[in-house]
Amino acid sequence: MTLYVWGYLAEYEKERDDILQAVDTVFRSGQLVLGPSVKGFEAEFAAYHGVPHCVGVDNGTNAIVLGLRALGVGRGDEVITVSNTAAPTVLAIDQTGATPVFVDVHPGTYLMDVAQVEAAITERTRCLLPVHLYGQCVDMAPLQAIADKHGLPILEDCAQAHGARHHGRIAGSMGRAAAFSFYPTKVLGAYGDGGATITSDAEVDANLRRLRYYGMESVYYVVSTPGYNSRLDEVQAEILRRKLTRLDDYIAARRQVAERYAEAFAGTDLITPVTAPGNEHVYYVYVVRHPKRDKILESLKGHGVSLNISYPWPVHTQSGFAHLGYGKGSLPVTEEAADEIFSLPMYSSLTGEDQERTIDALRSVLSTI
Template structure:
């Protein structure tokens, strides 16, 4: 092993890159005496809505809450069905269940690992209310095809943008395309807080207002209520940190794309399925996920060479204890999902990853195959 271990993710490196500005922002919040919502949250909501090309953004406590509140604001609840995928962060499915609805999970496309539009229509029933399109790994889902199906059946289109802040679909930022967009600022995300945080984006003023009320017990401005809400507010310390980081997001995503291009150039001759980018999209490369045979052997070899990697995700939602009985999948099962979960491997990718480290990852993978 040569040099330090390369972690698969490194949120601490982002902090160090912005250290002084982050401490100044934290100081501003502490000095302000306003510790719930307030100016920093409002400023970040405005900046993030503009960034996404949405009219409104509402800061909430996490990406999971963003999805729960979005579904509730759309009127989704008990007895309803929401179509999504099993191959996603468990949070997507937890949110549907928390909103009171039943997740109906369909297969993903074998090239992009995002929801396969050809599988959606056969899952629609009279109870279906919404589709959650997950922009997995930072790759926008096939929004034109999904949007057409949603329009045909009168369904709402929710974008799960947790992994895709800054990605574009046909020139438009994700989160500003469907009826409503949901973001996570979990520390490893492309735009990461130093703790939990989330955002709901929409251009529908009534929907934005309902999320704004639901995030705070159901209160309107006069603290009257018409329905029951949560306590799920974006913390002003996190908003202040995100205000520091948002201006660098495009540059950070460009660096991620450059690393992805380097991986492609260095790995394309090996027996690996490398990520495929959908035409007309700017992938945010939250994760660089390849697929291969003997995944466990490769991961163990890389670990010994000081290269961290991870699997997103080894167990699909419909096979998780506690979830399997609460979701529905097609009678034919989810063959693409089942096949890929044993083959996928996420390599290190983050803006602070140095070129020499990328080359070390490529060399280590090459060594693995040469030793076969």
């Protein structure tokens, strides 16, 4: 049986009264769209990140789409990012009419290899989109230096890095804007879809608010810029407000799980996560690596353990992105990692018993592989 679905159920049982109270609060308020819960969450989420502006939207993909558009990215432009990410990162670029341009990842962390970015910049480049993957941050200081040199904005993809820090700075506070997803599995997850884009730039904030509401500004039914219907739901916002107060506790629990895994697999040939210098990892997923990955996963099924792979197919190898022209071997580090990585159960409500079950099964398989 897969362990991943248990995280939501265990968390819900623990927080059920608060979650149901949140729903009731919204339904009794009489304001179901862009009401006090969205406004409250936006203010509190912005404050958590030390920035003045947060715009709640309907999902993490649109948080990136609106972020890119608010920064002026559009048809004919290029956005530099990575292929080792969830497809929505790249789909969001495509939805603006821009072209994704990939650089490879660092072999130890699987994060954007910043040393490759400058060579990928062309006269059409309009934005750099680093993905803070698996729970830790891209090396932002050299990336910002490149961005400043070429006059380019940075949009951080923070969907997997709620609360992560890089040399003391929290993910989402280092670029011109940052996009978040609140999909239920995230470190800060809603009970459905949700997203947000944060910024310290008042102009970008104004653009975001206009874009999420059809492109309307001060006068209803008057569109100044074609936009979207992309509003964060009041119910999800109220749930997120309450869960935000527990975010640091969720992170602490995840770090305890990660510490136990690291201890359990020390001395084996399983490669456990590497935290980059200056990073404070939040372990959205706990990604390990082994050259016999597929054989290990198949053997684990005999122990009743089914594990996930994040991600088995790099974006540039998928048929839906064949038009980008990246052939096999174009991003060798990304491709090699995709053949060997897999994820161990990781969520804040994971019990010690369930974790030990995974550890015992995997250690048993590793001893015979």
